[in-house]
Amino acid sequence: MQTLRRLALAFFAAALVLSGPAAAQSLETSARQALLVDLSTDTELLSVNPDQRMYPASMTKLMTAYLVFERLQNGTLSLDDAFTVSEKAWRKGGSKMFVEVGDRVKVEDLLRGIIIQSGNDATIVVAEGISGSEEAFAREMTAKAREIGMENTQFRNASGWPDPQHYTTARDLAILAESLIERFPEYYHLYSQTEYTYHEITQQNRNPLLYRNVGADGLKTGYTEESGYGLVASAAREDRRLLMVVNGLDSARERAQEAERLIDWGFREFGAYDLFQAGEVVDEIPTWLGQRGVVPVIIDRDVSVTLRRNVRDDMTVTLITDRPLAAPIEAGQTVGEVRVEAPGLKPVSAPVKAAQSIEKLGTFGRVQAALEYLIFGESR
Known part of the structure; x- marks a missing residue:
């Protein structure tokens, strides 16, 4: 037989029947680092300096949330638990959730502040509430990175605040995002929420792909002067899911346009086929x-x-x-x-x-x- x-x-x-015009044999990107993966088959579609050390900026918050999700899942933490806001958290600059010193804020609110509002203050509240200090929490973040296969990452804080010893790679961020999607489906929906209001202040999710018709449902942006504009994003169409990491772009506009272009290219030029x-x-x-x-x-x-x-x-x-x-x-x-x-x-x-x-x-x-x-x- x-x-x-x-x-x-x-x-x-x-x-032979289904094939259309020949596709381009390569694709250039203005990102300094980029990785596009089809998670349905674990296939890299585009790879530009994926193992080059880079600063993750607020994409760091994926690991901050990861450690919270892990505790929620194993029952050592609940969404109704509350942590007290320290002066350090309140004073932290950059993007903020706008928590107040001495307030007790529920974990559920803090997660939304981290994921949707990208609040640096919220990350410190969580870090201190879980590990006693942000430094101790950062050590736990690095240990978890090693555990899930992120070999070229070191965290020094929970927010992504610039630090020369706080670094990662595009490949490591892809490993983190894939693990987060697979391990915590019950919490992943938070990444697709487009806005959140806390203390009567409404802020929009900074992920530009959520507002474009590309199937995106996560994950996290990042920006500092040293890192440039970055994004870890995932989009699903039918039975395929693409995961993308880009970094080192020159503006928020370029980040939005390049991210959309790469996601569309991945779905358009490639197909996933079941053989056996x-x-x-x-x-x-x-x-x-x-x-x-x-x-x-x-x-x-x-x-x-x-x-x-x-x-x-x-x-x-x-x-x-x-x-x-x-x-x-x-x-x-x-x-x-x-x-x-x-x-x-x-x-x-x-x-x-x-x-x-x-x-x-x-x-x-x-x-x-x-x-x-x-x-x-x-x-x-």
Whole structure:
């Protein structure tokens, strides 16, 4: 049975019908650092200096909120808990929630102040309330960064206030944002709220993509003179989600325009395609000295790829395995792999496993099989 071959040919045929004009082979961006990822397949669509050290500015607040979400989720903190505003928090400059010294502010309000209003004062209230001091909280932020795979990040404060030892990379911010989206779906909706009022002061969410029809639902802007204008953003259309990090842009207007352009480009020029479903039989492989002449092999996880729409017909799907497979063979035994390759795509592979057990032939059967091979040149 040539299931794998038929599947690949059918996919190529569909690609030939669906493909439009050839897409551009590259895209330039004015951002100093940029990373665009299709989260549905964990594929990088655009990468510009993703591991270059940069200042995160208020994008830092993603980790501040992350630590609050974590405590809410494990029950050590509740939205109704309240923290007292210190003079340090009240005096903090930059963007503010406008809390007052001595006030006790609920965690729920502080989260909105951090996420929607980008309040530096709110981050200090949270940091001091959780860890006793902002410095101790920043150490916890850095430890959490290491835990989730952010290898090139160090936090010195909870707000993103300029500090030469407070840095990250575009890749690390993407890791943080993806983890936040996946781990805390019950709180992620806060990032899509466009305004919040506290002490009768209404402030708009600074994320420009929330006001443009691109499917955006988060996450956070950042700006300091040293960092330039930055944005960590996510947008969903149908069953795809793109995650973007840009930084080092020259103005808020350029940030908005470039972010929209990159998100639109990612959805327009690339498509995510499902190739195999977990448990699907991909082929039948001949056996050697087995009680059955073939064994069906299956893939045990879904396999999807994101490709430029104009290279779908250049994709190759290859089953790599020994032929024939020597018996005995146990159900679930890994017997090879499927490899997917295409221009511009890092090869994707997934193991294939025997769908059933195949016992070895008895002595008489092995002799007969050997004779058949000698006479006919065929293996059984």
